[in-house]
Amino acid sequence: MQTYQRGKSLGDRVLLAAVIGLALVWLAPIVWVIGLSFKPNEVLMHSTGGILAPPFTLKNYIDILAASSVFSWMLNSTIVAVGQTVLTLLIASLAGYGFARTNFPGRSVLFVLVLAALAVPEQAIIVPLHTMFAAADLHNTYAALIAPRLAFPFGVLLMTQYFRAIPPEIDEAALLDRASRIKIFFRIILPLSIPAQATLGIYTFLHAWNEYFWPLVSATKPAMYTLTVGLASMQTNFAQTEGIGFLMAQAVFAGLPVLILYLFFQRHIIAAVAGGPIK
Amino acid sequence: MAEAEGGIGPSHWTNAAFVAPYMLILLGMLFMPLCLGIWLAFQDYDMLGGWSGGVGIENFQNLLDDRIFRGTVRNTLKFVLMTTPAFVALGLFLALALNNTLRRSALLRAIFFGSSVLSVTIVTLVWRLVYLPDRGLLANALGLFGLPGVDLMTSQVWALPAIAIVTVWWIIGLPMTLFLAGLQQIPPELYEAAALDNAGRWRTLTGITLPSIRRTIVVVAVIEVILQFQLFGQALLITGGGPDNSTRPMVQFIYEAGFRDLQLGFAAAASQVLFALMLIAALAQFWAGRRKGV
Amino acid sequence: MADLSLRHVSKRFGQVEVIRDLSLEIPSGEFAVFLGPSGCGKSTLLRMIAGLETLGAGEIHLGGARIDTIAPGDRGVAMVFQHYALYPHMTVRQNMAFGLRNIATPPNEIERKIADAAEMLEIAELLERKPGQLSGGQRQRVAIGRAIVKQPRAFLFDEPLSNLDAALRSRTRIELARLHQRVRATMIFVTHDQVEAMTMATRIVVMNQGRIEQIGTPMEIYQRPRTRFVAGFIGAPAMNFLPVAAVREEAGHLVVTLPGGASVTTTVPAAGLRSGAALTLGVRAEHVHPGSGAPARVDVIERLGERTLVYANLSDGSTIVYDEPGDVVLQVGETVHIAIDGAAAHLFDAQGMALHG
Numbered sequence: 001m002q003t004y005q006r007g008k009s010l011g012d013r014v015l016l017a018a019v020i021g022l023a024l025v026w027l028a029p030i031v032w033v034i035g036l037s038f039k040p041n042e043v044l045m046h047s048t049g050g051i052l053a054p055p056f057t058l059k060n061y062i063d064i065l066a067a068s069s070v071f072s073w074m075l076n077s078t079i080v081a082v083g084q085t086v087l088t089l090l091i092a093s094l095a096g097y098g099f100a101r102t103n104f105p106g107r108s109v110l111f112v113l114v115l116a117a118l119a120v121p122e123q124a125i126i127v128p129l130h131t132m133f134a135a136a137d138l139h140n141t142y143a144a145l146i147a148p149r150l151a152f153p154f155g156v157l158l159m160t161q162y163f164r165a166i167p168p169e170i171d172e173a174a175l176l177d178r179a180s181r182i183k184i185f186f187r188i189i190l191p192l193s194i195p196a197q198a199t200l201g202i203y204t205f206l207h208a209w210n211e212y213f214w215p216l217v218s219a220t221k222p223a224m225y226t227l228t229v230g231l232a233s234m235q236t237n238f239a240q241t242e243g244i245g246f247l248m249a250q251a252v253f254a255g256l257p258v259l260i261l262y263l264f265f266q267r268h269i270i271a272a273v274a275g276g277p278i279k
Numbered sequence: 280m281a282e283a284e285g286g287i288g289p290s291h292w293t294n295a296a297f298v299a300p301y302m303l304i305l306l307g308m309l310f311m312p313l314c315l316g317i318w319l320a321f322q323d324y325d326m327l328g329g330w331s332g333g334v335g336i337e338n339f340q341n342l343l344d345d346r347i348f349r350g351t352v353r354n355t356l357k358f359v360l361m362t363t364p365a366f367v368a369l370g371l372f373l374a375l376a377l378n379n380t381l382r383r384s385a386l387l388r389a390i391f392f393g394s395s396v397l398s399v400t401i402v403t404l405v406w407r408l409v410y411l412p413d414r415g416l417l418a419n420a421l422g423l424f425g426l427p428g429v430d431l432m433t434s435q436v437w438a439l440p441a442i443a444i445v446t447v448w449w450i451i452g453l454p455m456t457l458f459l460a461g462l463q464q465i466p467p468e469l470y471e472a473a474a475l476d477n478a479g480r481w482r483t484l485t486g487i488t489l490p491s492i493r494r495t496i497v498v499v500a501v502i503e504v505i506l507q508f509q510l511f512g513q514a515l516l517i518t519g520g521g522p523d524n525s526t527r528p529m530v531q532f533i534y535e536a537g538f539r540d541l542q543l544g545f546a547a548a549a550s551q552v553l554f555a556l557m558l559i560a561a562l563a564q565f566w567a568g569r570r571k572g573v
Numbered sequence: 574m575a576d577l578s579l580r581h582v583s584k585r586f587g588q589v590e591v592i593r594d595l596s597l598e599i600p601s602g603e604f605a606v607f608l609g610p611s612g613c614g615k616s617t618l619l620r621m622i623a624g625l626e627t628l629g630a631g632e633i634h635l636g637g638a639r640i641d642t643i644a645p646g647d648r649g650v651a652m653v654f655q656h657y658a659l660y661p662h663m664t665v666r667q668n669m670a671f672g673l674r675n676i677a678t679p680p681n682e683i684e685r686k687i688a689d690a691a692e693m694l695e696i697a698e699l700l701e702r703k704p705g706q707l708s709g710g711q712r713q714r715v716a717i718g719r720a721i722v723k724q725p726r727a728f729l730f731d732e733p734l735s736n737l738d739a740a741l742r743s744r745t746r747i748e749l750a751r752l753h754q755r756v757r758a759t760m761i762f763v764t765h766d767q768v769e770a771m772t773m774a775t776r777i778v779v780m781n782q783g784r785i786e787q788i789g790t791p792m793e794i795y796q797r798p799r800t801r802f803v804a805g806f807i808g809a810p811a812m813n814f815l816p817v818a819a820v821r822e823e824a825g826h827l828v829v830t831l832p833g834g835a836s837v838t839t840t841v842p843a844a845g846l847r848s849g850a851a852l853t854l855g856v857r858a859e860h861v862h863p864g865s866g867a868p869a870r871v872d873v874i875e876r877l878g879e880r881t882l883v884y885a886n887l888s889d890g891s892t893i894v895y896d897e898p899g900d901v902v903l904q905v906g907e908t909v910h911i912a913i914d915g916a917a918a919h920l921f922d923a924q925g926m927a928l929h930g
Contacts, residue, residue: 011480019376023390026448030394032416033405044414091301098297103286106295110302117309123509123530124554127537127546128315129308151308156301169658171287172625177672177723178646181294187671191662210398212512213530217538231400232516235407244408251404255397262396266389269396273453274460288645289627 037061037249044244060249069222070250073230074257076219080145080226081208087146088155088204089197096159097185101171111160117153122213130217140224145215149208155200158272162196163189202265203272209258227254319547326541338548348549350524351532352556354439358528359507359560361443366503367496369447370454375488377455378462388459392452399449399512406445407432407517432518435525442513442526449513450506454499461495462488497568501561508557529553576601576759577622577727582631584617591617592629593783599761599776601636604753606770607763609780610806615763618780619729622761623652636726646675651720652729656736657712659704659719666700669719686722693755694718710741717749721756730762734769746772767807771795779803801925804855810882812919813861813893817854819846827920827928829854831913832889835867838915841928852928855919858882861895866912869893871905885909 036044040057064070098104099111129148130139138144166189174184190197215226225233231254234247262269286294320338323331342348373391377384394402409416410431418428431441465488473483489496511530514520520527529549537546577599584592591614599605607615620626622633624645633641640648651672659668666687673683691697694714704712713733720728730749734742750773753760764770770777771791779786779794779802787799798804804812817829820836822843829852830836837854869885872892881897895911897903920928 015376019373019387022373023387026390026394029405029409029416029448033408036408091304095298095301098294101287102294102297103288103290104292104294105290107286107298110295110298113302113310114305117305119558120309120313121505121509121554121557123511123533124550125309125312125316127533127543127550128312128319130537131319131543132312132315147304148308150301150304153305167656167658168287169654169656170660172623172645173652173654173658173660173719174671175288175625175645176623176650176652177719178644178675179671181297183675185297188660206396210396212399213534217534228398228400231398231404232512235400235404235516244414247404248408251401255401258396258398259393262393266392270388270392270452270456273456288625 033248034252036245037252039245041243041245057245060243060245061253063246064249064253069225069230070227070253072223073225073227074254076142076145076224077209077227079142080211080215081205083142083146084149084208085201085205087150089201091150092155092159092200093190093193093197094185095156096161096163097189099156099160100163101168101189102181114153114156117151118157126213126217129214133218139218140221144218145224145226146208148214149204149211155204158200159193159196162193166192198265199268199272202261202268206258206261206269316547316550319544320551321548322544324544326543334544338545339552341545342548342552347524347527348529348532351527351529352552354525354527355508355510355529355553355556358439358443358510359504361440362446362507363500363503365443365447366451366454366507367500369451370499371458371496373451373455374458374462375484378459388455391455394448395450395452397449400516402445402449403513403516406448410441410517433522435522438518438522438526442510442517445513445517446507446510453506454503457499457502458492458495461492465491493568497564500568501564504560504564505557508553508560529556576603576636577761578634579618579622580632580634582618582621582628582633584614584621584626584629591783592621595631595783595785597778597785597788599759601759602757604750604760604762604773604775605778606774606776607761607778607780608767608770608774608806609765609786611765613780614783615765615780616731619652619731619761619763622648622727623650623729624648646672649726650729651723651725651727652731653713653716653720653733655732657704657716657733659712659715661704664701664703665696665707665715665718668704668715669722672719672723683722686724687718690718690721693721693752709737710745713737713741713745717752721752725758727759727761730760732764733762734764734766742769749773767809771807779806781806797927797929798855798919799927801853801855801921801927804919804921804927808857810858810894812855812857813895814921815854815856815887815891815893817852817920819843819850819852829920831867831887832891833867833869833887835912837913837918839918839920840916841920846928851923853921853925854913855921856913856917858894858896860914860917861893862912862914863895863897863909864912866910869909869911871903871907871909874903874905883909885911 037060038056038058040055040059043055095114099107099114133139133144170188170192171184174188179187209226210228211226212228212232215229216232219225219229222230222233231250234250321333321335323334323337373388377388377391412418412428412430412432415428417431421428429437431437469487469491470483473487478486509530510528511534514526514528515531515534518526520531530553533546533549533553536542536549540546577597579595579597582592582595583590595614595618607618609615617626621628621641622635624640624643628641631641632639635649640650659665660671663671669687669690670683673686678686687700688697691700694717696711696714696718699707699711699715704715707715713736716733734745737745746769749760749762753773762769762773774791776788777791777794778788781802787794787803789797794803794807798807801814805814815831817831817837819827820830821828823838825842825844826839827841827843827846828836828838831854839854863883867887869887871883871885873884875882875884876899879899881899881901881903882894883897883901883903884892884894886892893911903909922928
């Protein structure tokens with residue numbers, strides 16, 4: 001608590017005005033698009049100005065419910081994102097515990113491998129990865145959509161780091177309480193790492209939901225499209241399209257789940273980006 | 280030596296069971312394709328014609344001779360050079376302006392970060408509409424000043440910068456957040472000491488804040504270079520690489536060679552070039568950062 | 574009967590030897606305190622007994638059975654950790670029940686044991702709280718309670734009082750001593766605080782650099798330190814050490830001269846010591862008497878209330894501390910005369926070993 005405060009300087013005011021102006025620029029496209037999604041397509045054919053003036057319509061959203069594949073794509077995205085999140089949490093937590101809390105021959109070497117994996121970009125492996133899944137005849141399956149991202153090392157490193165910060169005394173007390181390694185993991189360490197689990201879970205979910213390249217090449221049948229790929233497939237001939245309002249309604253509809261997730265879990269998402277769970 | 284540092288209890292190979300599931304996936308889904316990709320880069324292998332044996336560095340020579348590929352390298356480098364400074368400068372500016380506990384700043388941080396949770400598809404959908412020459416938001420805004428709408432997407436000069444703007448709008452949240460995390464690490468005592476030493480705002484910024492987050496600046500620059508080398512979705516969905524290949528990035532080249540033309544060896548070779556360029560760029564930056572005494 | 578027995582135990586971390594060929598017998602029911610400066614190996618020794626560190630060499634036996642080869646949970650020991658290590662996500666009751674459940678104790682028996690321990694430790698009203706809602710002292714009690722319910726053969730305490738404030742620490746010392754009288758189990762307590770060791774121990778094991786310096790009851794350790802290290806480590810203020818030379822024999826006892834010339838007749842037999850040998854005289858503040866003897870200049874006066882500690886410089890510049898009554902009238906810079914009670918003084922040879930009468 002400051003006991004005195006200098007008057008706001010001119011510099012402060014200019015800075016604030018600049019940042020607020022920038023924020024408006026950041027918001028404008030989204031607000032505008034949301035506005036358009038409530039306008040009749042016929043009006044938008046001629047003009048996209050004046051989003052606050054009537055006429056308004058819900059027809060674009062009703063059309064989504066009626067005709068579009070957005071729902072089935074959303075289901076696919078949900079299955080993939082949830083599956084990937086659950087599996088990542090389980091696998092990364094187990095590995096993190098192994099690296100942070102147990103000793104076994106070769107542990108350091110394996111950990112270096114995990115760190116090295118950070119340097120490998122998706123694009124460097126996507127062609128051979130596609131070939132492998134083609135050889136196994138696994139494309140256009142949920143397994144193919146989920147599996148490759150499980151290899152990304154971020155989760156393992158995050159969990160390792162978090163577990164290392166839990167006092168070893170806790171594990172030792174449990175060892176003296178005659179708990180097995182598995183029991184310590186499930187009864188002590190997992191419950192204690194719920195903040196990290198939340199951070200990693202939301203982060204993984206968002207990434208899986210927004211993933212574009214791999215689903216684009218793996219899910220080639222429209223029935224297996226994820227929302228990201230499916231929506232992209234409808235963007236062709238944009239300038240000539242007569243259904244701008246409909247397209248925008250789809251964009252809003254598709255963006256809504258992540259924006260809601262963001263509103264609720266903003267702290268966790270930002271923490272994951274900043275490189276660690278909330279303390 | 281029975282115990283390595285860090286772990287609890289005696290060393291035993293059964294403990295490796297905890298890391299086994301992940302390590303198997305890591306080997307199968309990352310290191311195996313990585314090795315396969317390096318091998319593929321030296322093979323004549325396409326999906327239709329099948330495998331026709333090793334060809335040495337022929338794929339790489341073909342890439343070098345490929346006018347379009349050379350163009351994608353140029354476009355990608357241009358894009359990296361456009362976006363990385365913008366991410367560092369704007370990210371740092373926002374972080375400095377919003378590094379306080381005011382409620383207002385929290386809201387502003389949320390706005391600047393919020394766009395990064397959207398998928399590339401939604402972002403490009405929105406921005407293609409913004410850029411529409413006759414009815415776009417940009418045209419509407421220009422119209423307010425009596426200016427005519429411009430068609431950035433068909434301009435060989437402006438299409439790539441337009442994509443860069445979309446990208447900065449999309450993920451400015453990442454550098455901003457990393458800088459904020461860096462700023463939080465600076466001990467408050469430093470600022471108190473500076474205040475007692477009568478340092479003004481500018482002196483505090485250049486004498487305390489920036490030197491303290493030098494490492495973060497290097498890290499953010501490296502991360503952004505690595506990320507922006509991977510430009511793909513925005514270009515594919517906004518311009519499709521046009522006009523006249525002026526926005527086609529390397530990843531799109533890989534995508535088209537590998538998944539449209541099905542020339543796997545050729546595409547894998549292009550992947551290795553991308554990987555190598557990214558590593559070189561990242562290492563060069565670290566090296567430059569170290570030379571400056573970071 | 575020796576309940577806990579360490580036989581030729583050693584341990585190294587990399588190149589550093591933290592325990593060197595250490596053997597120790599602790600009879601059943603003792604309150605043994607491992608006392609030593611940080612890094613002396615006392616905590617490592619405790620953790621080896623618990624099974625949290627492996628042994629480099631040697632054996633540990635408890636109640637006649639070898640335990641160093643079995644898992645920590647099977648050794649019949651319970652540990653109270655420095656930071657308590659309560660499971661943060663479990664209530665006090667669940668914390669205490671966890672170990673009992675793991676050995677398939679019937680639920681009604683678990684309830685009874687928890688109720689008994691909670692009553693003994695006066696934590697019954699805290700049973701449904703989580704550790705985060707407890708004060709430091711309450712956590713301390715819960716940690717002890719978690720150990721008690723297991724009815725272990727030996728309790729291991731790893732500096733459990735170091736996180737408490739001074740008032741709570743002295744209260745807990747008394748309670749632990751009382752607890753020991755009640756449960757009559759072997760207790761091993763690690764600390765670097767000699768007051769804790771003096772007040773609670775039935776037997777003190779003074780350790781230094783991975784070795785045992787001395788084992789004995791608190792008063793044995795205090796009155797007859799075997800080495801200069803022990804003499805200096807036990808007692809507050811620390812014992813005075815003065816370089817002296819053996820000058821002559823008087824009725825079979827050695828007489829030494831202080832810096833400044835005054836001589837002290839000790840109780841150490843003179844036999845075997847040549848005149849002029851370089852020795853160190855050790856004497857506690859309470860055995861330095863003012864009034865007559867060597868002159869010294871008062872340097873610092875420390876008033877403790879019931880007594881006053883006076884730090885004075887002898888003619889050669891060495892400092893000596895001695896007791897005065899609480900209300901003594903004294904000024905810094907004054908010259909005083911002090912005499913040393915030779916019967917209570919100690920002599921150490923060049924190797925730091927005590928010469929005893």
